[in-house]
Amino acid sequence: xxxxxxxxxxxxxxxxxxxxxxxxxxxxxxxxxxxxxxxxxxxxxxxxxxxxxxxxxxxxxxxxxxxxxxxxxxxxxxxxxxxxxxxxxxxxxxxxxxxxxxxxxxxxxxxxxxxxxxxxxxxxxxxxxxxxxxxxxxxxxxxxxxxxxx
Amino acid sequence: xxxxxxxxxxxxxxxxxxxxxxxxxxxxxxxxxxxxxxxxxxxxxxxxxxxxxxxxxxxxxxxxxxxxxxxxxxxxxxxxxxxxxxxxxxxxxxxxxxxxxxxxxxxxxxxxxxxxxxxxxxxxxxxxxxxxxxxxxxxxxxxxxxxxxxxxxxxxxxxxxxxxxxxxxxxxxxxxxxxxxxxxxxxxxxxxx
Numbered sequence: 001x002x003x004x005x006x007x008x009x010x011x012x013x014x015x016x017x018x019x020x021x022x023x024x025x026x027x028x029x030x031x032x033x034x035x036x037x038x039x040x041x042x043x044x045x046x047x048x049x050x051x052x053x054x055x056x057x058x059x060x061x062x063x064x065x066x067x068x069x070x071x072x073x074x075x076x077x078x079x080x081x082x083x084x085x086x087x088x089x090x091x092x093x094x095x096x097x098x099x100x101x102x103x104x105x106x107x108x109x110x111x112x113x114x115x116x117x118x119x120x121x122x123x124x125x126x127x128x129x130x131x132x133x134x135x136x137x138x139x140x141x142x143x144x145x146x147x148x149x150x
Numbered sequence: 151x152x153x154x155x156x157x158x159x160x161x162x163x164x165x166x167x168x169x170x171x172x173x174x175x176x177x178x179x180x181x182x183x184x185x186x187x188x189x190x191x192x193x194x195x196x197x198x199x200x201x202x203x204x205x206x207x208x209x210x211x212x213x214x215x216x217x218x219x220x221x222x223x224x225x226x227x228x229x230x231x232x233x234x235x236x237x238x239x240x241x242x243x244x245x246x247x248x249x250x251x252x253x254x255x256x257x258x259x260x261x262x263x264x265x266x267x268x269x270x271x272x273x274x275x276x277x278x279x280x281x282x283x284x285x286x287x288x289x290x291x292x293x294x295x296x297x298x299x300x301x302x303x304x305x306x307x308x309x310x311x312x313x314x315x316x317x318x319x320x321x322x323x324x325x326x327x328x329x330x331x332x333x334x335x336x337x338x339x340x341x342x343x
Contacts, residue, residue, distance in 0.1 A: 001190045001191070001192040001193060002190065002193050003187055003188065003189055003190040003193045004187065004190075006186075030186075065181070068179060068180070068181040068252075069180070069181040069182070069183070071180070091151065091179065092151075092179045094174075094175060094177070094178060094179060095176075095177070095178035095255070095257075095260070096178060118175050
C-alpha cells in the first residue's frame with residue numbers, strides 16, 4: 001500500500017493552482033494548499049471537499065512550512081517573485097521534486113532550477129487559459145498521482 | 151534544522167565545517183504532523199529516517215489487526231524498515247508520528263553517494279550499526295527471559311523520556327505486556343522508588 005504523500009501547491013488560489021488541486025484531490029495523496037489569502041484558501045478547501053468526500057486537504061499561508069511538510073512541491077506561479085520564493089524554500093526543498101506550471105516556451109523552470117540546485121525542477125506545461133488542468137505522464141496516461149522516483 | 155544530526159555525528163567522528171555543509175545536502179528535510187505516516191507496510195521503504203524533533207513509532211500489523219510496536223524514535227534516533235530499505239522488499243512495518251516531528255530523510259542512493267564523498271560517515275554508520283546490534287541482542291534476551299517488571303525498569307532506565315511521551319498502550323505493546331500489567335507495574339515501581 002503506497003504511503004500517502006503530501007503535495008504542496010504554492011499559489012493554490014491561482015487559476016492553474018486551483019485546476020491542479022482539483023485534479024489531485026482524490027484522497028490518494030494529501031494536498032497542502034498554500035497562498036497568501038487565508039479566506040480564499042478556506043473556500044478552495046471547502047470546494048474540493050464538497051467535490052470529493054475522500055479528498056484530504058489542508059491549508060497554510062507560509063510557503064516555507066508548506067514545502068517543509070511536502071514530499072512534492074508544485075509552484076503554480078513560478079514567474080512571480082521566483083527569487084523570493086526560492087530563497088524562502090531552498091533549505092526545506094532539498095532533495096524534493098518541484099513542479100512548475102508554466103508554458104513550454106517559458107524559462108521559469110530553468111531559472112528556478114538554478115535557484116534551487118538541490119531540488120529537481122520539472123516543468124509541466126499548461127497555458128494561462130486552461131480551466132481543466134490535468135497532469136499527463138510521458139506516455140499520455142492521465143495521472144492523478146505523482147511518482148517520486150527520479 | 152541539523153543540530154541533532156551534527157551532534158550525533160560529532161559524538162563518533164570529527165567533521166570540518168565544510169564537510170558538515172556537504173553532509174546537509176544529502177538529507178531531505180521533512181515535517182510530519184502527529185498521526186501522519188512516513189511509511190506504510192507494503193510500500194517499499196525509501197528512507198532511513200533521523201529524528202531532529204518529535205517522536206515516531208514503528209509497528210507491525212498482523213493479519214488479525216493486532217499492532218505490535220517495534221521501536222520508538224525520539225530526538226537523535228534513527229528509524230527505518232531496514233530490510234525493505236536495503237533489499238527493496240515490501241516494508242513489514244508502518245512508521246507513524248506520535249508528535250509533530252521534524253525529520254531528515256536519507257535515500258539509499260544519497261547514502262551511497264554520501265559515504266563516497268565523506269568516508270568519515272562510513273565510520274559513523276559502522277559504529278551506529280554496532281550499537282544497534284548490541285541493543286537488539288539485549289532486547290531479544292529481555293523479551294525472552296525478563297519479567298514484566300524487569301522489562302519496564304530496563305526501559306525506564308534507558309529512556310525515561312519515551313515513557314512520558316508515548317501513549318501507554320504503545321509502551322505496553324513495545325514491552326510485550328498488556329496495558330493492565332503495565333499499569334500495575336507502574337504503580338508498584340512508583341511506590342517502591
